[in-house]
Amino acid sequence: xxxxxxxxxxxxxxxxxxxxxxxxxxxxxxxxxxxxxxxxxxxxxxxxxxxxxxxxxxxxxxxxxxxxxxxxxxxxxxxxxxxxxxxxxxxxxxx
Numbered sequence: 001x002x003x004x005x006x007x008x009x010x011x012x013x014x015x016x017x018x019x020x021x022x023x024x025x026x027x028x029x030x031x032x033x034x035x036x037x038x039x040x041x042x043x044x045x046x047x048x049x050x051x052x053x054x055x056x057x058x059x060x061x062x063x064x065x066x067x068x069x070x071x072x073x074x075x076x077x078x079x080x081x082x083x084x085x086x087x088x089x090x091x092x093x094x095x
Contacts, residue, residue: 005038009048013028026067028049052066056070
């Protein structure tokens with residue numbers, strides 16, 4: 001059984017978000033631009049975007065577009081066996 005077209009669009013946009021092609025807090029291209037880029041219908045693009053919203057990658061903003069809310073998780077280090085305040089941990093991890 002062939003996979004749905006929206007799944008391919010979802011994976012493509014998700015990969016671009018994770019690769020920082022669409023950085024945190026930036027707006028995705030408009031629906032019309034995505035329709036042309038992926039050669040599909042508006043409903044297909046909307047379904048892919050709905051999946052990204054459900055997975056916490058983007059947030060829809062009425063009248064403005066779709067904003068990227070995905071932030072890559074950076075490596076952090078933790079002290080084992082010692083007591084450290086939250087402020088000390090944050091300072092050490094540059095947060």
